[in-house]
Amino acid sequence: MPRQSPTLARALENPCAIVRSLGVLSDSWSFLIVREAFLSTRTFAQFRERLGIASDVLSARLSALVEHGVLQKSPYREPGQRSRDAYDLTPAGEELKVVMVAMQQWGEAHVRQRKEPRVLPVTTDTRERVRAGLLDPHGRIVPDTEVAFVRTNAAEAAST
Known part of the structure; x- marks a missing residue:
């Protein structure tokens, strides 16, 4: 090793x-x-x-x-x-599939390329394109504008 x-x-x-x-x-x-x-x-x-x-x-x-x-x-x-x-x-x-899909989405939106993508995430049965998303604990889709990162008590204690 x-x-x-x-x-x-x-x-x-x-x-x-x-x-x-x-x-x-x-x-x-x-x-x-x-x-x-x-x-x-x-x-x-x-x-x-x-x-x-x-x-x-x-x-x-x-x-x-x-x-x-x-x-x-x-x-x-x-x-x-x-x-x-x-x-x-x-x-x-x-x-890591969801991470890879999210990275591809971000790249397609913010690092433009004139060529068609060489790899697409699709469903195995219908071959329809999929997207990564954010879900709440109940499985509901949450827009990224309604999600925030917050420091936990553990993080605040570590910084003091």
């Missing part, structure tokens, strides 16, 4: 879930690997080919995503080849 950097170790111990999440999904390659996993990419060679990523960087990112429970290894063997590991999303990795 690779040794964690002091910066990553601090991030993973942070009381803020956003900081901890960024400790796991620390760079754009991690998000692109997750995107490819949603597109059924499973093997090291497939990830390397589809992303154009250096082997050492890919190896480090895959190891980190496995270590943090986003991906899991599963052995496979091509005919005539040695056994290798494929990478599959864990339930925690599957839950």
